[in-house]
Amino acid sequence: MSSLRVDAATATMISLIGSLADNKGALGRRYGEWAVSAPTIESAVAAAAMAQDELGHARSTYPVLAKLGVERSEETGLDAGHAMFVIANELPDWASFIAANLVVDGVLTTFVAGARDSSIEPLAQRARKILQEEGAHRVHAEAWARRIAAAGGEDLRLLVQRIEEMWAQAARWPGPDSDPGYQDAIAQGMVRYGPLAIRDRVRDWLIALMEGFGVSVSLPEPGDWSDWDPQRRR
């Protein structure tokens, strides 16, 4: 991927959009790997459908970078990006799948929701299409969380652990709220809200969801940003 000199807001959006596509590509791979081993045949088919959605979102999001002056080779494919570490490799268990469905998908989709009316028109168009399809992903995640909570025991303990592990990385993806490039992007109408609002929305939703099942999860605000990489967003 090549880049050019741009203002701080555009540089931040290039990083966010490229990383969004990288993570959606990785999420699609991870969902797809469970399409042959989900606990039920119905969820295996749902995993395949969600994989297809995510890979489609990645493919349709990369071209937005060209509108911001970034050239990306068509041959680069969907495996060359820098995804969050928690979804960079095969998910070890079904609890991880549901945690990724809840937390990683949740953070990315909340960012996309803030870009629905973006001044970057191609991003706004993709965002509206992505949000239509993400509704089913959220229903799937919430319903499986409910099912696992009802089962209780080790299944539930592992789900809570995986949610907290995924949060530790996914919460850092939007970056520090003080990022001047992000604040400029908001001021220019490229996105509607910033990193703190993304984390607050996802945290409020997840805590309310799990409390509804009588389960508490710890989703702290990230503290130390000294080693955060604004290009790879991790």
Place this chain on the structure above:
Amino acid sequence: MSRANETVWEVFARQAYEEPLHHVGTVTESDEDLAVVSARAIYDEQPWIEMIIVPRPSIREAISA
């Protein structure tokens, strides 16, 4: 994970407003929301304009087979 006590949902769909809903298959899920997700994922081979699911226990026979 046990599948005991799961519900069979009959799936109906149509491709055009002038068509009646017709039976396209079933899904087995205990959770109503997961049943909707499953039905949409499994029976996606046609460009449906409407799809509904009905829990089999709610169906009443007017004429027994």
